Amino acid sequence: xxxxxxxxxxxxARKEFSHLRRDRLTGGMIAxxxxxxxxxxxxxxxxxxxxLSAAVVDEANTAASxxxxxxxxxxxxxxxxxxANSPWEIEQLIRSGDVSLGIYIPADFDERIARGRAPYAQxxxxxxxPQILGTARGLSGLTLTPISxxxxxxxxxFRALYxxxxxxxVFIVPGLTGVILSLTMVLFTATxxxxxxxxxxxxxxxxxxxxxxxxxxxxxxxxxxxxxxxISLILILGTLIFNLPIRGSLTDFYIAxxxxxxxxxxxxxxxxxxxxxxxxxxxxxxxxxxxxxLLSGFMFPFEGMPRTVQxxxxxxxxxxxxxxxRGIVLKQAELSSLxxxxxxxxxxxxxxxxxATWRFRKSLD
Amino acid sequence: MNDGVAVHTHALTxxxxxxxxxxxxxLNIPAGCIxxxxxPNGSGKSTTIRMLCGLLTPTEGDATVLGIDVLADPESVxxxxxxxTQKFSLYTDLSVAANLKFMAQIHGLGKxxxxxxxxxxxERFSLAERQGQLAGTLSGGQKQRLALAAAxxxxxELLFLDEPTSAVDPESRREFxxxxxxxxxxxxTILVSTHFMDEAERCHALAILDKGALVAEGSPxxxxxxxxxxxxxxxxxxxxxxxxxxxxxxxxxxFDVAHLGTKLHALVDQNRAQPLDYVGNILGSAGLQGQLxxxxxxLEDVFVMATRDIRPGLAT
Ligand SMILES: Nc1ncnc2c1ncn2[C@@H]1O[C@H](COP(=O)(O)OP(=O)(O)O)[C@@H](O)[C@H]1O
Ligand SMILES: [Mg+2]
Numbered sequence: 001x002x003x004x005x006x007x008x009x010x011x012x013a014r015k016e017f018s019h020l021r022r023d024r025l026t027g028g029m030i031a032x033x034x035x036x037x038x039x040x041x042x043x044x045x046x047x048x049x050x051x052l053s054a055a056v057v058d059e060a061n062t063a064a065s066x067x068x069x070x071x072x073x074x075x076x077x078x079x080x081x082x083x084a085n086s087p088w089e090i091e092q093l094i095r096s097g098d099v100s101l102g103i104y105i106p107a108d109f110d111e112r113i114a115r116g117r118a119p120y121a122q123x124x125x126x127x128x129x130p131q132i133l134g135t136a137r138g139l140s141g142l143t144l145t146p147i148s149x150x151x152x153x154x155x156x157x158f159r160a161l162y163x164x165x166x167x168x169x170v171f172i173v174p175g176l177t178g179v180i181l182s183l184t185m186v187l188f189t190a191t192x193x194x195x196x197x198x199x200x201x202x203x204x205x206x207x208x209x210x211x212x213x214x215x216x217x218x219x220x221x222x223x224x225x226x227x228x229x230x231i232s233l234i235l236i237l238g239t240l241i242f243n244l245p246i247r248g249s250l251t252d253f254y255i256a257x258x259x260x261x262x263x264x265x266x267x268x269x270x271x272x273x274x275x276x277x278x279x280x281x282x283x284x285x286x287x288x289x290x291x292x293x294l295l296s297g298f299m300f301p302f303e304g305m306p307r308t309v310q311x312x313x314x315x316x317x318x319x320x321x322x323x324x325x326r327g328i329v330l331k332q333a334e335l336s337s338l339x340x341x342x343x344x345x346x347x348x349x350x351x352x353x354x355x356a357t358w359r360f361r362k363s364l365d
Numbered sequence: 366m367n368d369g370v371a372v373h374t375h376a377l378t379x380x381x382x383x384x385x386x387x388x389x390x391x392l393n394i395p396a397g398c399i400x401x402x403x404x405p406n407g408s409g410k411s412t413t414i415r416m417l418c419g420l421l422t423p424t425e426g427d428a429t430v431l432g433i434d435v436l437a438d439p440e441s442v443x444x445x446x447x448x449x450t451q452k453f454s455l456y457t458d459l460s461v462a463a464n465l466k467f468m469a470q471i472h473g474l475g476k477x478x479x480x481x482x483x484x485x486x487x488e489r490f491s492l493a494e495r496q497g498q499l500a501g502t503l504s505g506g507q508k509q510r511l512a513l514a515a516a517x518x519x520x521x522e523l524l525f526l527d528e529p530t531s532a533v534d535p536e537s538r539r540e541f542x543x544x545x546x547x548x549x550x551x552x553x554t555i556l557v558s559t560h561f562m563d564e565a566e567r568c569h570a571l572a573i574l575d576k577g578a579l580v581a582e583g584s585p586x587x588x589x590x591x592x593x594x595x596x597x598x599x600x601x602x603x604x605x606x607x608x609x610x611x612x613x614x615x616x617x618x619x620f621d622v623a624h625l626g627t628k629l630h631a632l633v634d635q636n637r638a639q640p641l642d643y644v645g646n647i648l649g650s651a652g653l654q655g656q657l658x659x660x661x662x663x664l665e666d667v668f669v670m671a672t673r674d675i676r677p678g679l680a681t
Contacts, residue, residue: 011470015459022458204454204515207418208471209444362440364420 008210012218016192020222026188034180034230038237041176051079054101055090060109068121072103087124094126101125173238174329175298177231177257178321182264182292183285184230188223189268190281193360198277206362213357219272220265227261228254248328252335256328256342260321263345266352267317273359292318320344370429371396371523371554372417377426379412379577386412388577389426394556394570396522399549401568402558405672409577410558411451414525417556418448431523447521449512451528451558457501461492461511464500465518472519486514490544506537513544517553524548526557530564542567562664575672588667594620594632595640596662599648601655603627612651618643621673625665629655632670 020026054072058065072078082099084090090102102124106112112120193215196202205215231254238244246253267288275281293299295309296318302310313319320341327333327341335342372394379387387409394400402410415421417430419439428435430442455464465486469479487493490510495503500511509529516524526545530538542564545555557568565571566585573581573588581588601609606629610622613631620632633640641657648655 005473007473008471011467015456015463015467018459018463019456199457200450200452200454201456202454203420203450203452204448205471207420207443207446207448208468209440209473210471362420362443363422364415365422 003211004213008214009218009221012210012215013221016219016222020226029184029187030226030230031233033184034233035237037180038173038176038234039241041172042238042242052077052101053080053082053099054078054103055082055084055093055099056103056105057084057086057090058103058105059107060105062110064113065105065109065121068105068109069103087122090124094124097126099126172298173234173242173244174325175296175322176238177234178260178296178318178325179293179298180234181227181230181257181261182318183289185223185227185261185264186268186271186285186288187282188226189220189265190271190275190285191278192219193269193272194275194278194281203364206364210362212360212362216266216269216353216357216360219269220262223265223268224258224261227265228257231257231261244329246329247332248330248334253325253328255335256321256324256338259342259345259349260317260324263317263349263352266349266356269356270352270359273356292316295319297322314344315348317345317348369396370394372400372428372430372556374417374428375426377413377416377428378424379409379416379421380424386577387416387423390577390579392572392579394554396554397549397552398569399545399555399557399567401565401571402556402574403560403562403565403571403668404558404574405560407576408574408672410574411527412577413574414448414527414556414558417442418446418525419443445522447516447519447524449516449524449526449529451531453500453508453512453532455500455508455512455515458499460497460499461487461503462496464511465515468515469518474519482518486518490514505532506534506540509533509537509541510544513541517548521553523554524556526555528558528560530559530561538564562668565668566664573668573671581667581671585664589662589664592632592662592667592670593635594662594666594670595635595637596660596666597631597633597640597644598658598660599629599631599644599655600627600658601629601653605653605655608651609648609653609655612647612653613644616643616647619647621669623665623669630660630666630669632666632673 020030056069058069069081073081078101082093084093084102087102087104090099090104093099094102102122104122104124106121109120112118193202196205235244235246235253239246268285271281271284271288275284291312295305295313296302296316297313298318302313302319305313324333324335324338324341327338328335370393372392374390374392377387377390377392378385390409390413402413404410412421416423417428417435419430419435419442423436431445433441433445435442456467459467462483465483466479469483474482484493487496490513492507492511492514495507500508503511509532513526513529516526530541533541538561545557549555557564559565568585570584571582571588572579581591583591599606599609606624606627610624610629613619613622613629618634618637620634622632623630631644633643637643641659645657648657
């Protein structure tokens, strides 16, 4: 009997598909998670926002300052004005979520304008919400109509309160494919073997001639296909709803995705050999998901992170996939120019697959 | 086959932390028979079977299964045996046919060979009409037949059955044993664990396990013959059986007293002369009345005798 038989791999893969067909919840998650997350993230970063509340401190209270407030309101971005007494109070209101913006006009507003001493006023922004961040950037470009002799186009000093990063929709949606897969792919495989152990199926399975490698390979094959389905779904939603331009080659995109999918699937497999039950598998999945989402460059710019964190982030598959997918989708990069991102994924795949196969024992010890 | 020995163990031991689940087990199981492991829950039956299947590593000792050293080469053992786990371990969300197909492929049966074999098995175990039904929705007896069909798909020389009939009705149990006898007739060796006396009686040979140790071994007639006790059956009013049992247990020459239905079985040291009078006197001095009868021991008596707690000051 051979040590690796495609017949056994196919049997396991086919069985896994049958489980998925019966399991409505997981089946729903295959389409549900990408759709919901893409819509949520996608709309959250839509910059076309109207009807915000703003807290206003007008210490100047002159004709010019009142005109500025009226202009800000005329943009229809700000709908509701909440009077406040100090910049400190504005921050309180933003923190509590009562308002999203704050306008602070200092007592010497007129004098600053007369002398051209920018900044003339301050716009405080709740940039914990990327939606508002984009909007505020629009407001900061506002010019004051009555004072036409102004040299700067901007009146406000732009001050982001929490996170000075700037993002746009197109920048986020390609990365979102990677983020979503790093959750779903790992979750599916992490629970796949643990579930068999919990249900007692594994005791029978490991008393057959099946080898670890056959089992591991058979377990990931169905999810590779599901990964491609999910990634296509996100891409279609991105193009249809958020006008995501796909500038590079789709083939390159799918090749890069394929490598990324198999490498994170092996991460799930490895979790499956470590976790004792499905709950632990779930916890471990989130423990791998969070650092990937936070440190890969999806949430915060990679360059802004400390050196040591960057080194760590280079291990994460999502880091490399993000660079590839942004390169291909947005900058029309060729896959051949992205080899420096391809081989770390290949190494990750080989190492994790080996670890999982090696860790998985055909024994109950 | 290896001098007709299917399983041989020497001082086979398995500990879980401080607990010794299997304690220096020496077994010699001949090929071509039904060999039973009889023991109460927790006596180490499953642990022993798992070690013999190559699923658990023994803490100490050796085991040879079908001539293969299990410790050195568990994978070769797995290829030659069939194993029916105590808990149903096929896929409840797959159909009967899908489960069998999966197992056939895992065992490396070719496409056409698998199809013929599956049809054969479904026919034999009366599963053909249920082939499309999900395994999880089968009755206890049907599940057990499916599990047996799956465990014997690849026609193993040696079959391990861990309490195969604990979840089925007596009728299915009888039918199940017919299958086993059929297989033995065709040369398969069967190792089956049970806690049912009627099943144990049907085995060619038995090992009685208690707290992981082998406490008695032999064919059922042999065990009945070798029991070092005379069995006195006591029929008494239900209200006094507890008091009677208590009084008898205090006597030095009574090994144990078993409750069988409405009757008591007192196991009296066989060296004791006049066992009937002996038991009668004990009951009399406790002010208790009952009808006494000397009877032939049954397997339950053997079992009680073998698994009794050794009380201090008792002759053995
Ligand atoms: N994996 C395990 N970890 C710890 N203790 C175990 C394990 N498996 C079995 N045991 C213990 O070993 C003893 C024997 O168990 P088992 O072999 O299942 O008995 P049986 O099958 O005769 O009911 C029991 O006390 C049980 O609790
Ligand atoms: Mg058991």
